[in-house]
Amino acid sequence: MKKTVIELQNVKRDFVVGEEVVHALRGVSFKIHEGEFVTIMGTSGSGKSTLLNQLGCLDTPTSGEYLLDGIPVRKMKRRERAVLRNRKIGFVFQNYNLLAKTTAVENVELPLMYNSSVSARERRERAIKALEAVGLGNRLMHLSNQMSGGQMQRVAIARALVNDPAVILADEATGNLDTRTSFEILVLFQELFAQGRTIIFVTHNPEIAQYSSRNIVLRDGLVKEDVQNTNILSAAEALAALPPIEE
Amino acid sequence: MHLTNLFKIALRAINTNKLRSFLTMLGIIIGVAAVIAMIAIGEGSKQSIQSNIASMGSNMISIHPGADRRAGGVRQDASAMETLKLKDYELLKAEAKFIKAISPTVSSSGQCIFGNNNTPSSMYGVSIGYLDIRQLKVEEGDMFTEEDIRTSAKVCVIGKTVADNLFTKGEDPVGRVIRFKSIPFRVVGVLKSKGYNTFGMDQDNLILAPYTTVMKRIMAITYLNNISVSALTEEHTEQAIEELTTLLRQSHKLREGIDEDNFNIHSQKEMMEMMNSTADVMTTLLLCVACISLIVGGIGIMNIMYVSVTERTKEIGLRMSVGARGIDILAQFLIEAILLSITGGIIGVVVGCLISNAVESIAQWPVSIQPWSIMLSFAVCTFTGIFFGWYPAKKAANLDPIEALRYE
Ligand SMILES: Nc1ncnc2c1ncn2[C@@H]1O[C@H](COP(=O)(O)OP(=O)(O)O)[C@@H](O)[C@H]1O
Ligand SMILES: [Mg+2]
Numbered sequence: 001m002k003k004t005v006i007e008l009q010n011v012k013r014d015f016v017v018g019e020e021v022v023h024a025l026r027g028v029s030f031k032i033h034e035g036e037f038v039t040i041m042g043t044s045g046s047g048k049s050t051l052l053n054q055l056g057c058l059d060t061p062t063s064g065e066y067l068l069d070g071i072p073v074r075k076m077k078r079r080e081r082a083v084l085r086n087r088k089i090g091f092v093f094q095n096y097n098l099l100a101k102t103t104a105v106e107n108v109e110l111p112l113m114y115n116s117s118v119s120a121r122e123r124r125e126r127a128i129k130a131l132e133a134v135g136l137g138n139r140l141m142h143l144s145n146q147m148s149g150g151q152m153q154r155v156a157i158a159r160a161l162v163n164d165p166a167v168i169l170a171d172e173a174t175g176n177l178d179t180r181t182s183f184e185i186l187v188l189f190q191e192l193f194a195q196g197r198t199i200i201f202v203t204h205n206p207e208i209a210q211y212s213s214r215n216i217v218l219r220d221g222l223v224k225e226d227v228q229n230t231n232i233l234s235a236a237e238a239l240a241a242l243p244p245i246e247e
Numbered sequence: 248m249h250l251t252n253l254f255k256i257a258l259r260a261i262n263t264n265k266l267r268s269f270l271t272m273l274g275i276i277i278g279v280a281a282v283i284a285m286i287a288i289g290e291g292s293k294q295s296i297q298s299n300i301a302s303m304g305s306n307m308i309s310i311h312p313g314a315d316r317r318a319g320g321v322r323q324d325a326s327a328m329e330t331l332k333l334k335d336y337e338l339l340k341a342e343a344k345f346i347k348a349i350s351p352t353v354s355s356s357g358q359c360i361f362g363n364n365n366t367p368s369s370m371y372g373v374s375i376g377y378l379d380i381r382q383l384k385v386e387e388g389d390m391f392t393e394e395d396i397r398t399s400a401k402v403c404v405i406g407k408t409v410a411d412n413l414f415t416k417g418e419d420p421v422g423r424v425i426r427f428k429s430i431p432f433r434v435v436g437v438l439k440s441k442g443y444n445t446f447g448m449d450q451d452n453l454i455l456a457p458y459t460t461v462m463k464r465i466m467a468i469t470y471l472n473n474i475s476v477s478a479l480t481e482e483h484t485e486q487a488i489e490e491l492t493t494l495l496r497q498s499h500k501l502r503e504g505i506d507e508d509n510f511n512i513h514s515q516k517e518m519m520e521m522m523n524s525t526a527d528v529m530t531t532l533l534l535c536v537a538c539i540s541l542i543v544g545g546i547g548i549m550n551i552m553y554v555s556v557t558e559r560t561k562e563i564g565l566r567m568s569v570g571a572r573g574i575d576i577l578a579q580f581l582i583e584a585i586l587l588s589i590t591g592g593i594i595g596v597v598v599g600c601l602i603s604n605a606v607e608s609i610a611q612w613p614v615s616i617q618p619w620s621i622m623l624s625f626a627v628c629t630f631t632g633i634f635f636g637w638y639p640a641k642k643a644a645n646l647d648p649i650e651a652l653r654y655e
Contacts, residue, residue, distance in 0.1 A: 058568065058648050079572045086570020097565045097652070101263045111569040113256065116249035159569070 004070075005166050005198045006032040006055060011064035013050050013221075024050040026221040027064065032167070032200065032214075037193040039209045040202045042218035048202050049171065051218065055200060056089055056169050057081040069166045086114050090160025094172035096152040098144040104131060104155045105140045111163045130158035134188060150181035157188060167198045174208070180242055186211055186235035211235050253575065257582040260555075261590075271551040272591030274544025275631065279595025279624045280602060281537035283616065287603040289530030291614035293523060299444045300519045304382045306347070306481045307515040308488060310474040310495070314507055329470040330499065330509045333462075336474055338498050345487035347479050348376035351458045351471045357428040359409060359454065366412035370403070370427050370454040372461025373475075380477040383455075388421035388436030396457040399464065403432040407440040407451035427454060430464055484514045538627075544591070545631035552584055552639035563643050564651025577644035584636020585629060592628035596621050 013025040024047045032038055042048050053059040054066055057073055060081075066073045069088055073081065090111075098107045108127040112118045118126070131137055134154040144152060153173060160168050170189070174182035190211060193199055201212060209215040210233045217225035261268045312330040336351045343349070353372040358365050375390055377383070391402045403425070405413075410420045420434045432454075441450040462468055478487035495510055556563070563576055571579075603614045 053649055056568070079574070082567065082570050082572040082575075085568060091568050093652070097561065097568075099562060099565070102259070106259075110566070113252045114249065114566075114570045114572075114575055116252075163570075 002033040002035060004031050005034050005036075005068070006030075006200075007067040008054075009065045009067075011054060011061045011066055013047075013054065013059070014062045024221055025054070025061070028218075028221070028223055029064075030216065030223060030226060032198065034166075034198055035193075035196045036214055037189065037199045037212040038201065038214045038216060039212040040200060040216045040218065041204065041206065041209060042224075044204070046218040047221040048204075048218055050221075052169055052171055052200070052202050055167070056091060057085050082114075086111060087163060088166040090163065090165040090168040092153070092156050092160050092168065092170040092173045094175040096149070096156045096176075098152055098155055100144060102144055103141050104136060104144070104147070104158075107144060107155050108158045108162050110159060115163070126162050127158070130162040131155070133161060134158045148181075149177050150184055153177065153181075153185055154188065157185075157192075161192070161197075167200060168192070170199065170201045172203055173201065174203070174205075180239070180245070183235055183239040183242065187239055190235050211238075250578070253578045253582055256579050257586055260579075260583055261586060264555075267551065268587060268590075271548055271587050272594065274547035275541070275588050275591030275628060276544075276595040276598060278537060278541030278544040279592050279628065280598035281540050282534065282624055282627075283596055283599025283620055284602040284606065284614075285533035285537050286530065286620040287599070287614040287616045288606060288612060289526060289533060290617050291607075291612065293526040293530075294615050295613040296522045296526060297519060300515055300522070302382060302441065303444075304380055304477055304515060306478040306484055307380055308346075308476040308478060308484065308491070308512060310476065310491065310510055310512050312470070312473070312510055314509060314511065327509065329468075331471040331474060332469065333471065335495060335498050336471065339474065339476070339491060339494055342494055343476075343487070343490050345479050345483045345490050346476050348379040348477045350374040350377035350380055350475050351473075352377070352475055353458055353461050353466060353468065353472045355428070355461060355465050359413065360426040361413040361423065364413045364415055366409060366452075368406075368409050368427075368452050368454055370456055370461060370465065372458035372465075373455055374458060376477075377455065377475060380475045383441070384439040385436040386439040387419070388434070391435055391455075391457055396459050399459040400457060401430065401432050401460060401464065402435045403427070403454050403456040404436040404438060405434055405455075406438050406453045408449055409452060409454055410437050427456075428465060432456060478514075481516065484516055488512050488514060541627055541631065545588070545635040548584055548588055548631065549635035549639060552580060552636055553642070555583075556580065556639045556643040559643075560646065560651050560654040563646050564648050564654065567646070567648035568652060573644040576646075577640045580640035580643050581633065581636050584640065585632035588628045588632035588636075589625065592624055595628075596624060599624075 008028050008030055011025055011028045012023070015022040015024055028051060040048055040051065050059070054061060057068065060074050060076070068084065071084065073084070076084070099110065105124065105127045108130050109123050112123040112126065128137070128140060131140055134157050136151065136154050136158065139147070139151065144155070147155065174185050177185060186208065189199055189201065193213070201208065210229070212229060213232055214228050215225070216223060310331065313327045333351065336349065339346070340349050350373045354369055356367070356369045359368045371377070374396060375393065378385070378390060385404060388404070390404060391400065395402050405420060405425070413425060414420050414423070420437055422434065424431045424433050426432070438451065444450055476487065476491065478484045491512055492508065496508065499509060501508065566576060600616055603616050606612050607614045
């Protein structure tokens with residue numbers, strides 16, 4: 001039995017808007033084990049982002065409990081959650097969120113800047129290794145604004161890897177990319193999956209679910225479907241099958 | 248705390264926005280430069296006043312006829328200005344114990360002629376003690392003698408300016424006869440030059456002659472314009488003034504508790520204090536103006552920091568998502584504000600010193616750059632940075648990471 005990385009126990013999240021209470025999550029429970037590649041799907045407003053914020057320790061449940069790597073998060077202070085994010089979580093955003101006018105390697109170093117146990121030298125070494133892992137070993141000193149969308153997302157993935165997190169959380173990570181580049185990024189995620197990384201990938205694109213190992217579907221703040229994918233497609237093959245780029 | 252990392256982050260933020268950082272600092276630069284220059288100018292003039300007064304003799308005391316007019320009071324008629332007589336001088340000279348030297352002074356301004364040259368000057372009728380009181384030295388020739396005073400001899404000692412203006416062909420002034428208000432005087436000596444004082448007065452444009460001669464032959468008066476005294480030492484000044492007052496009251500037959508003094512006595516020390524307090528008022532005023540510009544500079548920093556926090560909301564959200572705590576964000580922006588204000592301070596100090604030097608060499612004002620004013624500027628800059636950086640930094644630290652990430 002593999003180690004449980006994420007455990008949600010009847011997690012609810014209510015938002016009070018004026019007089020009304022919006023139930024964004026109405027009681028979500030599931031476990032995610034180490035090495036799973038989970039896609040979370042659902043229509044707009046179904047609670048995907050709210051759930052991801054819970055998983056990423058950016059927010060806390062109104063009720064229920066969330067255990068990250070066995071650590072209960074609900075009663076944690078802001079400060080403690082920041083440290084937890086720093087050590088256990090890697091975020092990948094739809095719009096990359098790189099620091100402007102900053103080199104790739106410095107962008108990747110960012111999480112380690114907030115970890116005093118990592119020396120400047122180790123920080124640089126780990127950032128370079130992470131960039132090599134996403135295939136940007138030859139782009140270390142490129143500025144963020146000199147790169148293509150796909151390259152920027154690779155830098156963002158390297159940044160999510162650099163602290164060796166328990167889980168990588170991606171929110172519509174391919175949402176801003178064209179089909180070919182999307183597949184390139186998916187190939188990268190499948191490589192990370194193959195290396196045993198735990199990945200949670202939020203998307204509204206049902207196609208992507210075919211490349212993951214498990215698919216959770218949300219509707220109105222509840223888990224509607226939670227299925228293992230026994231026939232994982234290869235993103236690399238899909239990429240190769242794409243029509244060649246017209247010159 | 249990973250303070251070095253936070254420093255690096257803040258430095259990078261300043262570096263990526265050089266022009267804006269410079270504009271932010273501009274207020275501080277101007278403020279600090281103004282403070283440094285104002286203090287340098289204020290202190291410079293104060294020091295030059297002090298050294299001037301000291302060069303005139305810090306233990307000098309002057310006795311003037313008439314009641315003390317500094318307090319205001321009624322105008323006095325002309326006779327009130329004639330209360331100091333020769334017998335007062337003789338009494339003080341004989342009786343006063345706390346004085347080192349004493350000289351009567353009568354003075355008259357007029358034209359001074361030698362050959363084809365003439366120059367306006369002032370003749371002071373004094374005794375030999377005057378040299379000591381005023382710290383004057385005879386460079387060529389000699390001072391006139393007691394015998395000259397006794398016989399009202401028409402001899403004089405001239406200042407450097409008078410000598411230069413009259414003896415243009417390089418003649419030796421000693422032994423020559425010059426005319427002052429048409430009366431011939433034989434030059435017996437030339438004074439060593441003292442140059443100009445703080446107020447721009449030529450201290451070498453004077454002629455010294457026996458007081459008897461000036462009183463009888465030039466002015467035809469029996470009273471003295473004033474009496475100059477030097478106390479034994481600077482510390483004896485107060486005692487000397489008291490003693491002189493008592494003796495003069497006796498001499499003038501003033502009744503205890505009824506009659507007011509019909510003379511007034513001032514020490515050079517008092518003069519110096521008065522001058523200093525005037526200079527201090529000026530410095531304080533200038534300093535206030537400078538401080539206001541520092542505050543304006545600080546508000547400039549606060550303003551830009553607010554804009555910067557709003558503009559970088561998304562960046563702050565990202566930093567928080569990768570594990571920056573509120574305090575890290577707070578420290579980052581605070582360090583940025585402090586770095587900006589201290590860098591501004593350093594540039595301001597340099598600019599202030601340059602301005603001070605320019606004032607010294609162009610306007611010929613005495614300036615003295617004070618190390619304490621530099622320390623003060625740094626302290627104020629750091630404080631400004633913390634004070635005006637605090638609220639924007641706090642605002643940044645309190646942002647909600649989810650909201651911040653969503654900010655466009
Ligand atoms: N901060 C908030 N305040 C109030 N309501 C919110 C907030 N965040 C999300 N919601 C509500 O919760 C529900 C789920 O939103 P969200 O998790 O963003 O859905 P999704 O990402 O699946 O589109 C929506 O009805 C949304 O309006
Ligand atoms: Mg969403």
